[in-house]
Amino acid sequence: MNSVLKIALRNVGAHKIKTGIVGGLIFLGVFLIVVGNSFLSSTTESLRRAYTQSVSAEIAVIKNIDFDYSLFGTWNEMGNLHVPKLPDYDRTLEFLQAQEEVREITTVSQGFLVVNAGENDSDFWLNGLAIDPKSYGRVFNVEESLILHEGRMLLPDEEGIVLSKYAADYLRDYKGITVHPGDSLLLNGYSANGFRIREVPIRGIFEYRYVKGDMYPMLPRTCLMDQQNLNLLCGLNPPVQKEETSALAEELLFAPSEEDMFGEVSFDAGVSSDPVETDLSSLLGDMSLRHSLSQTENSDWQWFLVSLKEGDKKSVKAFRENLNDYFAEAFQTFTPDYVKDAPRFADQFLASDQEEIAYLRTYLTEEEKSQLSNVQSGAQDGAEQVSRIINRIMEIENLQKGSSLESYPFDSMTRNLMDEKADEATTRRLNRLMIEELFPYTLEKGPDYTVSEWWHAAAPMSMTTMGIQAVMNAALLILFIVAVIIIMNTLIISVMERTGEIGTMRAMGAQKGFVFLMFLAETLVISLIFGLSGMIAGSLIITLIGSAGIPAAEGTMLQMIAGGNTLYPALSGWAVGAGFLFMILTAVLSILYPVGFALQIQPVEAMREE
Amino acid sequence: MNVVELKEVHKDYSLGKVNVPALKGISLTIGEGDFVSVAGPSGSGKTTLLNLIGCIDRPTRGELHITGQNLERLRDRELTELRHRTLGFIFQTFNLIPVLNVYENVEFPLLLGKRKQSRKEEKEWIDHIINEVGLGDRKKHRPNELSGGQRQRVAIARALVTRPQIVLADEPTANLDSATSERIIELMKKINEEQKTTFIFSTHDPMIVDMVDHVIRLHDGVIISGSTS
Ligand SMILES: Nc1ncnc2c1ncn2[C@@H]1O[C@H](COP(=O)(O)OP(=O)(O)OP(=O)(O)O)[C@@H](O)[C@H]1O
Ligand SMILES: [Mg+2]
Numbered sequence: 122m123n124s125v126l127k128i129a130l131r132n133v134g135a136h137k138i139k140t141g142i143v144g145g146l147i148f149l150g151v152f153l154i155v156v157g158n159s160f161l162s163s164t165t166e167s168l169r170r171a172y173t174q175s176v177s178a179e180i181a182v183i184k185n186i187d188f189d190y191s192l193f194g195t196w197n198e199m200g201n202l203h204v205p206k207l208p209d210y211d212r213t214l215e216f217l218q219a220q221e222e223v224r225e226i227t228t229v230s231q232g233f234l235v236v237n238a239g240e241n242d243s244d245f246w247l248n249g250l251a252i253d254p255k256s257y258g259r260v261f262n263v264e265e266s267l268i269l270h271e272g273r274m275l276l277p278d279e280e281g282i283v284l285s286k287y288a289a290d291y292l293r294d295y296k297g298i299t300v301h302p303g304d305s306l307l308l309n310g311y312s313a314n315g316f317r318i319r320e321v322p323i324r325g326i327f328e329y330r331y332v333k334g335d336m337y338p339m340l341p342r343t344c345l346m347d348q349q350n351l352n353l354l355c356g357l358n359p360p361v362q363k364e365e366t367s368a369l370a371e372e373l374l375f376a377p378s379e380e381d382m383f384g385e386v387s388f389d390a391g392v393s394s395d396p397v398e399t400d401l402s403s404l405l406g407d408m409s410l411r412h413s414l415s416q417t418e419n420s421d422w423q424w425f426l427v428s429l430k431e432g433d434k435k436s437v438k439a440f441r442e443n444l445n446d447y448f449a450e451a452f453q454t455f456t457p458d459y460v461k462d463a464p465r466f467a468d469q470f471l472a473s474d475q476e477e478i479a480y481l482r483t484y485l486t487e488e489e490k491s492q493l494s495n496v497q498s499g500a501q502d503g504a505e506q507v508s509r510i511i512n513r514i515m516e517i518e519n520l521q522k523g524s525s526l527e528s529y530p531f532d533s534m535t536r537n538l539m540d541e542k543a544d545e546a547t548t549r550r551l552n553r554l555m556i557e558e559l560f561p562y563t564l565e566k567g568p569d570y571t572v573s574e575w576w577h578a579a580a581p582m583s584m585t586t587m588g589i590q591a592v593m594n595a596a597l598l599i600l601f602i603v604a605v606i607i608i609m610n611t612l613i614i615s616v617m618e619r620t621g622e623i624g625t626m627r628a629m630g631a632q633k634g635f636v637f638l639m640f641l642a643e644t645l646v647i648s649l650i651f652g653l654s655g656m657i658a659g660s661l662i663i664t665l666i667g668s669a670g671i672p673a674a675e676g677t678m679l680q681m682i683a684g685g686n687t688l689y690p691a692l693s694g695w696a697v698g699a700g701f702l703f704m705i706l707t708a709v710l711s712i713l714y715p716v717g718f719a720l721q722i723q724p725v726e727a728m729r730e731e
Numbered sequence: 732m733n734v735v736e737l738k739e740v741h742k743d744y745s746l747g748k749v750n751v752p753a754l755k756g757i758s759l760t761i762g763e764g765d766f767v768s769v770a771g772p773s774g775s776g777k778t779t780l781l782n783l784i785g786c787i788d789r790p791t792r793g794e795l796h797i798t799g800q801n802l803e804r805l806r807d808r809e810l811t812e813l814r815h816r817t818l819g820f821i822f823q824t825f826n827l828i829p830v831l832n833v834y835e836n837v838e839f840p841l842l843l844g845k846r847k848q849s850r851k852e853e854k855e856w857i858d859h860i861i862n863e864v865g866l867g868d869r870k871k872h873r874p875n876e877l878s879g880g881q882r883q884r885v886a887i888a889r890a891l892v893t894r895p896q897i898v899l900a901d902e903p904t905a906n907l908d909s910a911t912s913e914r915i916i917e918l919m920k921k922i923n924e925e926q927k928t929t930f931i932f933s934t935h936d937p938m939i940v941d942m943v944d945h946v947i948r949l950h951d952g953v954i955i956s957g958s959t960s
Contacts, residue, residue: 630815
């Protein structure tokens with residue numbers, strides 16, 4: 122064993138070119154991994170700190186939805202989808218407040234708005250963030266995290282908007298509109314209910330202190346406002362009752378006059394003649410609600426933003442996981458009544474007619490039975506399959522009484538049945554089937570809440586950083602593959618050069634294992650020496666840069682991904698670990714083939730030595 | 732007792748599609764403590780024969796017994812063990828390990844197996860052999876700092892360090908001047924007499940042929956004389 126190591130070490134020194142190539146590549150790889158990943162995880166960390174302090178808090182809780190979401194809108198289909206309102210506001214809030222990890226909770230909603238800048242002018246979009254000023258101030262230390270250029274923050278129970286400095290500057294520079302606190306801004310909103318317009322008083326002009334990023338337009342356009350105005354403009358509250366349009370004539374008087382700073386308001390600007398009719402009525406409907414702020418339920422919020430006492434990554438992750446588990450467990454209480462009642466039904470039915478189960482089962486083919494049991498055991502996602510099976514049984518039962526059941530998920534189908542679209546006996550029978558065969562699946566569908574960390578709420582920015590990280594890791598992967606190939610080649614040449622030496626050793630009685638260990642030791646020694654040097658060099662560089670800081674110029678990529686004006690890179694344990702893994706993997710992967718080659722060398726090769 | 736026994740041994744080399752018969756039915760026996768030379772013109776099969784006896788190559792056909800063991804059934808691991816335990820090699824081109832010094836080169840075969848003596852005994856034995864081949868003052872030298880004759884003597888010391896029963900040497904003097912050659916052969920003869928080690932070497936050198944107990948003469952892959960001692 123000692124002799125193997127001794128020979129390996131001597132060979133490292135003796136074959137300088139080989140050592141140089143192998144060592145150089147490993148040094149470079151480890152160095153780049155340590156520096157690159159440290160740099161990027163510092164940007165993520167810096168971004169995380171900035172966003173949790175100013176925008177997103179540590180944890181976001183929203184209703185379970187199947188599209189991508191953030192506080193900057195649905196960033197894959199901008200403006201088309203809203204996060205739905207929180208399904209069980211009071212109980213969830215109470216529950217969250219009871220958690221000892223929780224520091225403060227606030228609620229927000231998000232919607233896109235357009236500043237009405239007069240006729241024939243292009244739209245200027247804003248990202249409206251409705252806040253509850255009281256709790257918002259507790260979650261985000263507003264004095265610290267916001268710069269108020271003019272005016273003040275929104276007060277509790279007050280309507281109004283705090284404009285971003287970017288928006289104010291933009292309106293001044295490109296639309297010729299100068300706005301100050303005390304003025305009103307005419308805002309448009311679009312929603313499924315139509316087009317809305319409202320006049321909202323400006324309370325202040327602000328800027329985020331730590332969160333920057335002119336590259337992604339929705340951040341500088343984010344404005345803070347009261348909930349009622351946003352809900353009404355973006356149709357975030359339940360549809361307005363038609364009866365209330367009676368007050369419309371009166372409300373029209375509140376429409377801005379020509380003296381208003383934005384000039385004439387044109388309701389049909391950019392809207393074709395046909396929709397105007399309907400849009401106008403809903404608009405007017407809105408206006409009628411203008412002063413009845415209590416119209417919006419207190420619970421009509423989209424997001425809980427939760428700040429934690431311990432804001433470090435690990436605690437946040439643990440809390441998120443616990444919360445997800447809790448919601449998964451508590452799902453029953455958040456599910457519709459007919460599912461909630463299912464166990465009770467099951468009891469009743471089980472007690473009364475056992476033979477009915479057997480009867481229903483006779484309709485199932487063997488394949489369907491196995492499909493159902495797969496779905497129950499969770500081995501297979503089966504909503505579609507199950508609904509197909511139910512459909513088939515219904516056909517047999519001749520039940521398709523006018524309801525179109527094609528491709529219905531089973532739960533809405535059962536709901537239809539409960540609504541007496543089918544006769545009672547059949548409903549019972551199907552419900553039984555559902556309870557017996559499907560209920561376990563329904564329960565496993567998961568929580569009705571999505572609990573996510575800061576980066577989901579801040580998705581566009583965090584995703585950019587993570588995207589850069591992914592690109593860099595892809596580049597490192599390519600470097601890894603190239604390094605393995607080059608090192609492998611170098612080692613094969615080295616093995617071929619030493620054919621005589623290996624043959625001699627074999628002729629003298631060295632087993633194959635000896636040859637294997639000799640080459641492995643040689644490569645590992647090179648990897649360790651150069652890999653550790655790379656690690657030390659990378660760590661030193663990061664530490665040096667970290668103490669000086671990298672200034673990020675206004676409006677640059679770096680500023681955006683760094684979440685501020687100066688980035689202080691810090692050595693990341695993960696980066697060091699990845700560097701170590703690179704080192705070992707490269708060594709082991711690139712040695713395999715050459716060593717296989719060396720093991721094929723026969724002792725007789727010793728005779729060919731020149 | 733015969734330490735080497737060959738029965739109708741053939742060795743064919745294939746060069747592409749052409750079969751080159753290098754040994755054509757060799758039968759011979761070599762007794763313990765023999766000091767034998769294999770002689771013959773170039774291409775007659777001397778190296779091939781030594782490789783087979785040295786278990787570093789396998790015959791195409793025929794039976795080969797080394798110290799009574801039939802080699803045919805041995806796997807690579809067992810053959811390697813046999814080489815380590817029973818055989819010593821002296822290569823024409825010396826084949827020293829370049830990164831090891833004289834002492835370490837001689838020590839090397841001992842490190843491949845289990846230690847059979849104490850560390851101290853082992854060191855004394857290595858020193859003794861190195862002194863025996865006259866390199867006592869060169870222990871720390873690397874091979875590239877030695878002359879051809881000195882390297883050959885290191886190779887001899889290395890071949891003897893495991894106390895093998897059989898030492899094989901393929902043209903051990905081909906790269907040496909005649910005075911050095913003679914000293915080397917005398918050294919081997921001395922060891923042969925002292926330790927009862929069997930020596931088998933191939934040579935062109937008429938001087939060596941004169942110094943050995945008996946000569947196996949090869950011609951074109953066939954033994955023409957000296958198949959038994
Ligand atoms: N690896 C090989 N492949 C093909 N043919 C070979 C090989 N080694 C030896 N031969 C052939 O086998 C025959 C015997 O060769 P061998 O090397 O045993 O002769 P030799 O007696 O040692 O000759 P020399 O005195 O020149 O060393 C020769 O015809 C040679 O060409
Ligand atoms: Mg030869």
